[in-house]
Amino acid sequence: MEELREFFYTRRGLFYTIISGIAYGSLGIFAQLTPSVHILESSTVRGLFLALLSFIVIFASRSKPVCSKNEFLWILANGSFSTGVQITLFMAYGLAPAGDVNAIVYSSPLFSGILARIFLKETLAWYDALLSLVSITGVFLISKPEFVFGAADDLGETSNSFKGSLWAIGCLILYSIQPVIARKLRQDSTQASILTFTFGVIALSTSVILSSFIGGWTIPLDVKEMFFLIGVGISGFVGAQFLNLSLETEKAIFATLSVTVRTISITYVLQFLIFHVYPNVISGTGIILIGGATIVALVVKWREAKETVVQQNNDPDTKEKEATTQTELTFDNPAVDYQI
Numbered sequence: 001m002e003e004l005r006e007f008f009y010t011r012r013g014l015f016y017t018i019i020s021g022i023a024y025g026s027l028g029i030f031a032q033l034t035p036s037v038h039i040l041e042s043s044t045v046r047g048l049f050l051a052l053l054s055f056i057v058i059f060a061s062r063s064k065p066v067c068s069k070n071e072f073l074w075i076l077a078n079g080s081f082s083t084g085v086q087i088t089l090f091m092a093y094g095l096a097p098a099g100d101v102n103a104i105v106y107s108s109p110l111f112s113g114i115l116a117r118i119f120l121k122e123t124l125a126w127y128d129a130l131l132s133l134v135s136i137t138g139v140f141l142i143s144k145p146e147f148v149f150g151a152a153d154d155l156g157e158t159s160n161s162f163k164g165s166l167w168a169i170g171c172l173i174l175y176s177i178q179p180v181i182a183r184k185l186r187q188d189s190t191q192a193s194i195l196t197f198t199f200g201v202i203a204l205s206t207s208v209i210l211s212s213f214i215g216g217w218t219i220p221l222d223v224k225e226m227f228f229l230i231g232v233g234i235s236g237f238v239g240a241q242f243l244n245l246s247l248e249t250e251k252a253i254f255a256t257l258s259v260t261v262r263t264i265s266i267t268y269v270l271q272f273l274i275f276h277v278y279p280n281v282i283s284g285t286g287i288i289l290i291g292g293a294t295i296v297a298l299v300v301k302w303r304e305a306k307e308t309v310v311q312q313n314n315d316p317d318t319k320e321k322e323a324t325t326q327t328e329l330t331f332d333n334p335a336v337d338y339q340i
Contacts, residue, residue, distance in 0.1 A: 010305045014298070016246035017255055021262020023239035028263070029270045030231035037225065039090040040214060042232050044207035046086070049233030050200025050240060057193040057241070065194050074185055079198035081178035082240070083206050088171035096164020102143040104168040106260050107136045111176035113253025120184060122251050127300060132253065134293040135261050141286030142264060142279075149282075179252045182244055192244035199240060258297065261290045 008015065031042055058065065067075065092101045110132040117124040146161065182195055211217060239259075246255045268287065271277040279287060 011302070013246045013249035013255070014258070014301050014305070016242045017250065017258035018262060020239045020242040020246065021259045022266050023235045023242065024259060024263040025266025025270060027232060027235040027239060028267045029274065030228045030235060032275075033228040034225045034232065036218065036222075037229060038211065038218065039094055040087075040207050040211040041217065042229070043086055043090055044204060044211055045229050045233045046236035047083075047200050047202075047204030047207050049230075049237045050196055051204055052200070053234075053237045054193045054197035054200055054241065058191070058197060061191075061193070063191065065191055067190065067194075071185070071188065071190065074181060075190065075194060075198050076202075078178060078181045078185060078195055079202040081174050081181060082199040083203040084174040085171055085178055086203055087206060087210070088167050088174060092164045092167035092171055094164070096161045096168060097146050098143070100143070100145040100161065100165055101168045101171075102264070103140045103145040104165065105171050105175060106139045106143075106264065108172055108175040109253055109257035109260055110136065111172070112179045112256045113251070115176060115180045116183060116252040119180060120187075120252070122183075122253075124253065127296075128251075128253050128257075131293045131297050132257055134289050135257060138286040138289030138293065139260070139264055141289070142268065142283050143286075144282060175256075179243075179247065179256045183247045183252045183255075186244065186248040192241060192248070195244045196237065196241045200237075254297065254301065258294075261294050265290060265294070 027046075031039075034042065089101070089105060092105070110129065113122075113124050113128055113132065116122040185195060186192065243255065243259055246258075250258075265287070268277075268279070268283075272279075
């Protein structure tokens, strides 16, 4: 039992990205199953569940979140960037074909890795860049963007597609920066639930304002759509929470890449099972590329985690530090208040 616990703990970031990718993939399907709900209303529901469920987690953990003024500003920045990603992504989907949007937005892991290398001094190995390029190529083939595989003839649709592409580029910029900020905060021991809660509050406030001014409110009366709308909120919370958890141990490029490829894969599987969307040769090639890159990334991560455990077990300084930490934890520290 102890070995199993250690096995999971050393690879927890990997498992967190798997859960996050499954949740985000389910989020897209739930959104497709609520066609009568405005995209901003879906964003409002997601923000509500993010804020509510993360607050419950914070309360249940009985921890007192304390941060400096500088850290608080970074937390607000992370929530604002996350909200910006959500709003710009929804706006892009409303104007441009989903394939075009996905091809642009899901190239973000490589840019996140470059930014993390510059600002956080994280290593950017050649295989990180290669796996990112292969995965992005797979997403590109699955999405089949119109600007490569054919565009609409209607001038109005072409104009809307161009506007949607601009929103997607804005989403790409925000989506590349946000994981780097979250990674920095997680390295500084900021709780994942605090990041999720801040994201939820800002997203909820922004979506309510935009919905009130732009789309109005049309609460669905259909029981199935209400159920699927709840699924949007819950899956959105799970995806964001476990992505934040993974960023404690995983590099920004690996976390975003892992979540992205799993989101695309799960979405495609669910589309096949629910909507009976069959892949063609081009999409099949993209699936193979994503699957191959995912397997290689998992193997690399698996070996890195194993090597880390071996090094820690053979390092006397690490053992002495752990023993000292355990000894210190047996005494009460009056300077720390763990109760709310």
